[in-house]
Amino acid sequence: MTISNQPLWRLAWRRIQKNALQYILLILGVALGVAMMVSIDLANGSAQRAFELSTDAITGHATHRIVAVSPTGIDESLYTRMRREVRVTSAPIVEGYVSAKELGSQPLRLVGVDLFAEPPFRNYFEENQSQAATGGTVFLTQPNTLILSQDLAKQYGIGAGDSITLDLAGKDIRAQVVGLLKPANNITRNALSSILFADIASAQDILGMVNHISYIDLILQNTTEQEAIEAILPEGVKLETAEAQKNAIQQMTAAFKLNLTALSLLALVVGMFLIYNTVTFSVIQRRSLFGILRCLGATPGQLFILILSEATVFSLIGSILGLGLGILLGRGIVGLITQSINDFYFVVNVQSVSINPWSLGKGLAVGIAASIVASVIPAIEAMRTSPQTTLQRSSLESRVRLLLPWLVLAWAAFTLLGIGLLRIGAGGLILAFAGLFAILLATALLTPPVTAFLMETLTSVGNAVFGIVGRLAIRDIVRSLSRTSVAIAALMVAVSVIVGVSIMVGSFRVTVVQWLDQTLQADIYITPPATTANRVLGKLSPDVVAEIKKQEDWEDVVTYNETEITVKEFNRRVKLISADGDVSHGKRPYSWKRDKGVNPWESLEAGEGVIVSEALLLKENISTPPTAITIETPVGWRSFPVLAVFYDYSNDRGTVLLDNDIYIHLWRDDNIASIGLFLKPGEKVEDVVTAIKHHFQGKQDLLVQSNQTLRQGSLEIFDRTFAITDALRLLAVVVAFIGVLSALMSLQLERSRETGILRANGMTPQQLWFMTFIETGLMGATSGILAMPLGYVLAWILIYVINVRSFGWTLQMQLQPGYFLQAFGVAVVAALLAGVYPAWRLGNTVIASAIRQE
Numbered sequence: 001m002t003i004s005n006q007p008l009w010r011l012a013w014r015r016i017q018k019n020a021l022q023y024i025l026l027i028l029g030v031a032l033g034v035a036m037m038v039s040i041d042l043a044n045g046s047a048q049r050a051f052e053l054s055t056d057a058i059t060g061h062a063t064h065r066i067v068a069v070s071p072t073g074i075d076e077s078l079y080t081r082m083r084r085e086v087r088v089t090s091a092p093i094v095e096g097y098v099s100a101k102e103l104g105s106q107p108l109r110l111v112g113v114d115l116f117a118e119p120p121f122r123n124y125f126e127e128n129q130s131q132a133a134t135g136g137t138v139f140l141t142q143p144n145t146l147i148l149s150q151d152l153a154k155q156y157g158i159g160a161g162d163s164i165t166l167d168l169a170g171k172d173i174r175a176q177v178v179g180l181l182k183p184a185n186n187i188t189r190n191a192l193s194s195i196l197f198a199d200i201a202s203a204q205d206i207l208g209m210v211n212h213i214s215y216i217d218l219i220l221q222n223t224t225e226q227e228a229i230e231a232i233l234p235e236g237v238k239l240e241t242a243e244a245q246k247n248a249i250q251q252m253t254a255a256f257k258l259n260l261t262a263l264s265l266l267a268l269v270v271g272m273f274l275i276y277n278t279v280t281f282s283v284i285q286r287r288s289l290f291g292i293l294r295c296l297g298a299t300p301g302q303l304f305i306l307i308l309s310e311a312t313v314f315s316l317i318g319s320i321l322g323l324g325l326g327i328l329l330g331r332g333i334v335g336l337i338t339q340s341i342n343d344f345y346f347v348v349n350v351q352s353v354s355i356n357p358w359s360l361g362k363g364l365a366v367g368i369a370a371s372i373v374a375s376v377i378p379a380i381e382a383m384r385t386s387p388q389t390t391l392q393r394s395s396l397e398s399r400v401r402l403l404l405p406w407l408v409l410a411w412a413a414f415t416l417l418g419i420g421l422l423r424i425g426a427g428g429l430i431l432a433f434a435g436l437f438a439i440l441l442a443t444a445l446l447t448p449p450v451t452a453f454l455m456e457t458l459t460s461v462g463n464a465v466f467g468i469v470g471r472l473a474i475r476d477i478v479r480s481l482s483r484t485s486v487a488i489a490a491l492m493v494a495v496s497v498i499v500g501v502s503i504m505v506g507s508f509r510v511t512v513v514q515w516l517d518q519t520l521q522a523d524i525y526i527t528p529p530a531t532t533a534n535r536v537l538g539k540l541s542p543d544v545v546a547e548i549k550k551q552e553d554w555e556d557v558v559t560y561n562e563t564e565i566t567v568k569e570f571n572r573r574v575k576l577i578s579a580d581g582d583v584s585h586g587k588r589p590y591s592w593k594r595d596k597g598v599n600p601w602e603s604l605e606a607g608e609g610v611i612v613s614e615a616l617l618l619k620e621n622i623s624t625p626p627t628a629i630t631i632e633t634p635v636g637w638r639s640f641p642v643l644a645v646f647y648d649y650s651n652d653r654g655t656v657l658l659d660n661d662i663y664i665h666l667w668r669d670d671n672i673a674s675i676g677l678f679l680k681p682g683e684k685v686e687d688v689v690t691a692i693k694h695h696f697q698g699k700q701d702l703l704v705q706s707n708q709t710l711r712q713g714s715l716e717i718f719d720r721t722f723a724i725t726d727a728l729r730l731l732a733v734v735v736a737f738i739g740v741l742s743a744l745m746s747l748q749l750e751r752s753r754e755t756g757i758l759r760a761n762g763m764t765p766q767q768l769w770f771m772t773f774i775e776t777g778l779m780g781a782t783s784g785i786l787a788m789p790l791g792y793v794l795a796w797i798l799i800y801v802i803n804v805r806s807f808g809w810t811l812q813m814q815l816q817p818g819y820f821l822q823a824f825g826v827a828v829v830a831a832l833l834a835g836v837y838p839a840w841r842l843g844n845t846v847i848a849s850a851i852r853q854e
Contacts, residue, residue: 008298008306016310027318030367032734034322038363039329042356060121062091062217062242064226069236070634070667071563073212078237082216086228089219091117094203096214098173098196102164103156110166110196112203112213115140121217124181124192138178143202147179149192166206169528169538170701173206208539217242236634307379308372315371319364326363327355400482404449411449414442422801432802436794440493443790447492448485451782452478458778466774469767472758473774484779491783491827492790499791499823504798505722507814512649512718514812516711521585522558522676523685525710526692527703539671541700548675553688556678558583561663561671565656568630568637570620574654576631578663579604583676591810592625592645600644607659609641615808616654617645631656633666650714652807755842765844772839773832780831784824791823 016023059065066082068074079092094112099105113122139145146164153159160180166173175198183192204210218239220226230239290303421435455478462470477484526548528538539561549557558581565576582588582601591614593600604611610629617625630639640658648655664670679688685706692704705713755768792815799811 008293008302012306012310023314026314027321030315030318030371031322031325033370034319034363034367035325035329037366038323038326038359039332041359041362042326042330059217059242060123061219062121064218064220064229064239065242065244066216066218066229066233066237066239068215068634069238069565069632070669071671072667072669073209073214074216074237075234076211076213078232078234079213079216082229082232085232086225088225088229089120091121091217092200092213092215093217094200094207094209094212094214096168096203096207096209098166098168098206100164100166102158102162103152105167106194108194108196110198110203110206112198112200112207114200120219124197140199142176142178143205144173144175145178145198145202146175147181147197148177149195150180150182152193153177153180167529167701168206168208169540170703171541172701175202175206235636304379308375311371311375311379312368315368316364318371319367322367323360323363326360400448401452404452407445408449411442411446414438414445418442422797429802429805432797432805436797436802439793439797440496440790443496443786444489444493447489447786448481450786451485451488452481454782454785455778462774466770469771470774473771474778476771476775477778488779488783488786491780491830492786495783495787495823495827495830496790496794498826499787499819500794500798502819502822503791503795503813503815504803504811506816506819507795507799507811508722508803509715509718510814511809511811513711513715515589515647515649516714518587518589519584520707520710521587521678522583523679523683523707524677524689524692525705525707526675526677527673529701529703539673540675540702542671544696544700544702545672545675548677553680553683554677555680556581556585558676558678559660559672560674560676561660561669562673563667563669566632567616567654567656568632569626570616570654572620572654574616574656575651576656576658576663578658578660578667580660581676585678589647590644591647594625594641594643603643604657604659607662609643611644611646611657612642613648613651613655613808614645614810615648615652616656618804618808618810619652619654621805629656634668635666638666647810649809652809654808765842768842769839772835772842776831776835777828780828781824783831784827787823787827788820791820 066074066078073094076092079090082088082090092114096110097107098110099107139147148158158164158177160177163174163176166175181192181197198206200213204212218229220229226239233239290298293303294300415438418435418438421431421438424431455474459471459474462474466473526540528540545559548554549559558579560580560583561578563576563578564573566572567574586599586601588601590600594609595603600611603609610631612625612629617623625642625645628639628641630637646657677688679685685708689704689706693702696702758768759765795813799813803809803811
């Protein structure tokens with residue numbers, strides 16, 4: 001015999017209509033949690049996708065690539081020899097980054113190509129044969145001619161025949177647009193949006209790579225061809241797969257993306273409290289109805305399916321709404337994430353948010369799964385309760401009281417689990433975040449016992465201070481512990497995130513300020529205009545460097561150059577800085593020195609070894625520095641003794657400092673990327689800055705900054721990097737606010753008859769308002785009190801575990817009373833604001849209707 005569920009669905013629909021606001025709040029909580037996760041995922045994915053498209057546009061059908069270890073590139077004679085001796089499909093490429101005011105001053109990749117070698121690799125020019133016919137001759141025969149995408153040109157009002165001024169590290173170079181490429185599809189359109197094509201000879205002139213090429217693309221069919229290529233490669237040149245660079249980029253940004261994703265998931269965790277609270281209330285409010293239905297023959301399975309179906313439907317609606325909100329939020333934060341990636345990792349130009357179906361599907365699935373998980377416990381509770389017990393309203397709260405000791409044990413168990421996960425040194429970030437969430441869950445489980453204890457302790461105080469109204473407010477919290485404790489836990493988690501992240505960001509900022517004060521001792525810093533805010537991609541003109549060094553107006557001059565190298569022991573790409581002088585003048589902070597009491601810089605300048613950053617070691621979970629490291633040089637692998645380990649917060653991949661003389665000898669690269677000037681006593685820094693800018697005007701545009709300006713710029717980069725965390729914290733609090741409001745609405749509906757009786761016995765609307773605000777204030781205060789120690793624990797985990805595993809940086813924890821007071825205030829104010837509408841509803845209660853309701 002088939003049992004129909006139609007009567008149950010009709011009853012559920014009538015309840016939804018009657019309590020629409022309650023379910024709207026549930027939908028909104030789910031939507032915000034999903035929106036945060038989806039927005040971060042889309043923004044991260046868009047930046048990664050933009051770089052991959054740009055890289056794929058250049059890589060094309062290449063299977064392998066010949067690259068140079070030295071940043072000066074490959075001698076073009078190798079390409080000529082390879083074409084003569086080895087019969088493989090190949091194409092030379094010259095590339096670098098430029099900008100142009102006419103194209104929005106954005107970083108653009110200038111790619112020099114050989115049109116005759118291009119067809120097997122990239123078909124952009126074949127797809128635009130009409131354009132190639134009109135502009136191809138000029139492109140090949142005239143210097144400084146460019147071809148760019150039709151969409152990029154249209155965006156900035158540029159047409160074929162127009163001239164633009166390219167900015168290469170402060171040098172202005174006039175170029176003419178001679179052709180426009182019409183993308184064949186949307187993927188090609190996005191890929192070409194940040195690329196300028198030039199003939200390879202023109203690119204060599206523009207980028208200062210005459211007689212050199214950046215790399216050679218290859219299409220190899222078998223290992224025989226690969227071995228033939230490797231046999232003719234000279235020292236300092238190597239063969240790698242076309243996927244190698246893309247894989248390196250993914251590894252580079254993995255920790256950055258995982259941190260943002262984990263932070264966004266906190267909002268979903270808070271949203272799960274809201275879902276649990278709403279579903280629990282819907283079960284509790286219908287306990288008598290469920291009891292009657294059970295007496296009339298409804299099965300436990302039918303009630304279980306009913307409750308889970310309701311949660312699934314509303315979570316589906318909330319998740320779909322969250323996808324739309326996530327796309328809007330993603331468009332808002334993609335600029336922040338892109339800027340951070342440009343500052344620390346690689347140059348990428350994101351024109352728009354790329355809507356990835358996988359990200360949307362993942363957000364939808366996680367939102368629905370979180371809702372179902374949060375609904376399982378109340379659904380099981382409704383299913384297992386006997387009809388007789390179901391009709392007794394006090395049965396659930398009695399069971400909750402009996403569970404309090406077990407919740408304390410559960411708190412201890414999950415806390416130990418979290419500590420255990422955090423102590424697994426080789427566990428990586430995934431286990432670290434698992435430990436963090438275990439501790440969050442443990443504290444949430446401890447909330448009901450702590451709330452019950454605090455309220456019972458405050459009963460006499462509330463009665464003495466606020467009278468019978470205060471006693472009633474405290475009693476209501478304890479009587480409805482199954483709902484109030486969940487709302488308190490949700491707000492506590494959100495506020496603890498504020499405390500933890502505030503302490504972490506504040507500690508990070510203080511540490512960076514101290515590091516800048518110790519490291520940046522030069523009075524003036526000179527670099528080419530930066531393509532990104534935190535990295536110098538260009539080089540200073542040799543004439544500029546020679547003239548500055550020749551002048552005798554300075555007390556000291558230090559120079560730096562940088563490139564990327566591979567450290568053999570860690571199989572990882574890191575930054576190499578070749579230094580001619582110490583910009584810190586001996587004040588650089590070190591975490592370890594090989595020779596105690598000796599300035600390691602003296603040994604560095606003597607060519608005795610290298611100095612490495614702590615990030616290089618900590619990201620590999622190495623506590624004791626190795627005696628030496630082996631790095632790849634143009635003349636093969638070379639081993640260098642490790643002289644010291646220094647603190648460095650400008651780069652999370654790791655940095656190696658090497659004496660400039662050794663670098664020039666091995667890398668055959670005497671370029672200079674930056675200069676630090678130490679002025680003689682009495683010189684005014686700003687006057688000298690102005691004089692340098694004026695003196696070199698017309699030779700090379702220089703970024704000349706005083707010590708103070710450079711520090712301010714560094715802190716601006718820092719603040720911009722963490723700007724996104726402010727938005728995430730705010731949204732988490734909004735979700736928690738909705739949770740408190742939902743709990744209060746639930747309690748108000750449940751106590752309608754009780755409220756009517758109180759009003760009938762003489763309680764005024766003002767007293768009801770007062771009682772509601774005492775109740776919400778106490779809930780907020782309890783959340784704030786619990787959030788402060790939890791926030792400290794979160795900060796400790798973020799600083800000493802997650803930060804170290806993500807970025808390899810040692811931070812000094814800075815505790816300020818303001819962090820805790822602010823969080824406590826946010827908790828209380830959020831709870832009080834959430835009580836305004838329920839208090840207004842209570843104040844307008846019609847006594848007769850309220851008493852008749854049950």
